[in-house]
Amino acid sequence: RDTQKLAPSRVEMSRGQISGETLEQGVNPPIDRETGARLCAVDYPVQSGRAPVYRTAIAETVEGLLQEWSSEAALQEVGVSPTRSLLIYGPPGSGKTITAQYIAARLGLPLVVARIDGLISSFLGTTARNIANLFDFANRYACVLLLDEFDALAKLRDDPQEIGEIKRVVNTLLQNLDQRRHFGITIAITNHDRLLDPAVWRRFETHLQLGEPDEPARESLIARFLQPLEAPASTIRVFSYCLAGRTGADIERVCTAVKRTLALSGESRDGPG
DSSP: OOBOSOOOOOOOOOTTTSOSBOOOTTOOOOBOTTTOOBSOEEEOOOOOSOOBOOOHHHHHHHHHHHHHTTOHHHHHHTTOOOOOEEEEEOSTTSSHHHHHHHHHHHHTOOEEEEEHHHHOOSSTTHHHHHHHHHHHHHHHBSOEEEEESTTHHHHHHTOGGGHHHHHHHHHHHHHHHHHHTTTOEEEEEESOGGGSOHHHHHTOSEEEEOOSOOHHHHHHHHHHHHTTSOOOHHHHHHHHHHTTTOOHHHHHHHHHHHHHHHHHHTOTTTOOO
16 A cells, blocks of 8 residues: 555657646636535645555556556557556555546646545436546646546436436536546546446446455565654564454554554654564
């Protein structure tokens, strides 16, 4: 969930891959006409020089996706384009949002963050309009669009009173996802992948499942989260064994608690041993 000892470079994209105006800080995002609430927030992730800690296969997938953006000519030779859409799923605390931020930072693009549950309105017809306005905004600017809480649409389908409305909403979403491919990158994240409509899955070219870190990843996370304390390798291995099956967020909380305890006991100078 945190970062490895890597120093990834910014991905240099060709001009044809991302279209749109520069999204400067201070640009007002679209709002819900009835409530006045913002439909999204704009984040400007800064590249830290460290990649998120993943299992090896996941790290290779993420780096492979990023490499596509610097290899458009090679892809065009075989008649394909770089990946435009990514669905990230996994339990809370597994690093889904961090992964989206990392991708945007590597691409040097702002991240337009929209929570799907925030787009859903109690006013008839407003939800579909909110989605359309969100995509119009994202398509206008060079950015990565992040759709958070993506399963909220599936939860809405469980309400029998929303049958007609949700069909319009899902159709609007699918149409906008299709059109978005001509403009930029879209990332959706969800904790509840089983709730998603099969038609929604098909709109995303790549599916990335994030789970609990394996042993090497846990040890990297523990060493990182314990900094500036320096723990011996034997201690890190014990921590890793005890934290098997926990997410990166769980590991961070435990390491933070350990540092607090050591600091208050006056033992923080020597680190956990």
